[in-house]
Amino acid sequence: MPRKYVIGGNWKCNGTVAQVSDLVSTLNKAGDFPSNAEVVIAPTFLHVPMVKDAVRSDVNVSLQNCSVDSFGAYTGEIAPEMIADFGLKWVITGHSERRTGFGGQAGETSEIVAKKTKKAIEAGLTVIACVGESLDEREAGNTLKVVLEEHLAAIADALSQEQWAKVVVAYEPVWAIGTGKTASPEQAQDVHASIRSWLSDKVSPEVAEATRIIYGGSVKGSNAGTLADCADIDGFLVGGASLKPEFIDIINAVEGK
Template identity: 50%
Template sequence: MTRQFFVGGNFKMNPITRKDKLALVKVLNDAELDPAVEVVVSPPALYLIPLAESIRKDIKIAAQNCYFKDSGAFTGEISPAQLVDAQIPYVILGHSERRTLFHETSEEVAQKTSAALAKGLSIILCIGETLHEREAGETGKVCQSQLKAVVDVLKKAIGGDSSYPKIVIAYEPVWAIGTGKVATPQQAQEAHADIRSFLSKAVSSAVADSTRIIYGGSVNGGNCKELSTLPDVDGFLVGGASLKPEFVQIVNSKKQ
């Protein structure tokens, strides 16, 4: 099955100023981007609506997080319903920084995923192991456990398997995020193939074949081309490099 290549840019808590944001938007608006690639960028919440209004229409916008309630006394949170109302189509959930720094459990990520899907949002669902877990040979076990929480929730949700086309799975080894260390092509392919195998057994072979599994972890202009050729790598979730002109090179990695 041919899966559309996907490149996401996670700006995290950047850019710092509006001037920085405008400069970044200009680079993206002026760039020649591969039209075959789905491109999604994720700014801080403060910039979601201004970015959606100023960036070219073939680039989609994602929130970096959301809560599982539609409204209420939840200071500092954004609801799926609010994102839909603001015409923000995507949300990143389960990012390692949310799991490690803010102690979100896989069950909480699954609850958020179900709530976001119920409102019609598309999800960039992040999973991945720490360095300790990698060295202990637990990569597959960790990724499967994080995914199983979502699979179990969706089995009970309205829509069930029909929700999976709206989920992009981002494999992000925690030890490679922001460190300059990158999983070798062999490590990335093995992890992605294992995730696809798990989906085939836990959900269905059709879902496994059609679900996009992207890689994140110090992706840059220098390593994107080789990674993009791997059979089970369907794109990237880019951190720091998404704030630089080389993000365009990453988006275009399949046609270089």
């Protein structure tokens, strides 16, 4: 069976009530989305209830992160079980901004990302698990070492083969996130193909064939169609452009692919 595209919009720490209402209205008025696309949007924690109640039924609502623990004395955390109990089915783990840290916070290790991924799957969620290298790592020739041997291997060590059915891998080269730089279709396809080959060798050929591997890093309406033509690119995780009407163009770019 052909893999269904996943088009994700990560809103990050953006949006007032009025702005979020406008974003939802734009999605609701956009007309039919391609039947081969699964659309997922990730508002802030605060806006999730509002978006969940207002957005069209064929758009999934995701959280941007979850706790590595269940219920308990973890001030400020959101347990995966809470996400599922609220009626949501998606969560993002391991985004580069969480791996590197910000605002004085320490970044998350690959082991923490793997534990969050496993915990979320056990709660019944589908996980968009992010992997990707920095500019220094790419220029040093360490892209595959970081993506495969560090980020992806930790997740594979934590999951059973069956649990991979609930994982979407998002390859996000850190040097292309919010910079305006985009990996060329050839660069992105090369890494995606390497991820699929690694999954075939380390997990199983069946998992490799079924797993959707999506690209994130300054995806725009102008380049989405070309990227989607690549054999191993199964959609996108979109940042800044998901906050604009352009996100509709990105979704529609996979029509007929």
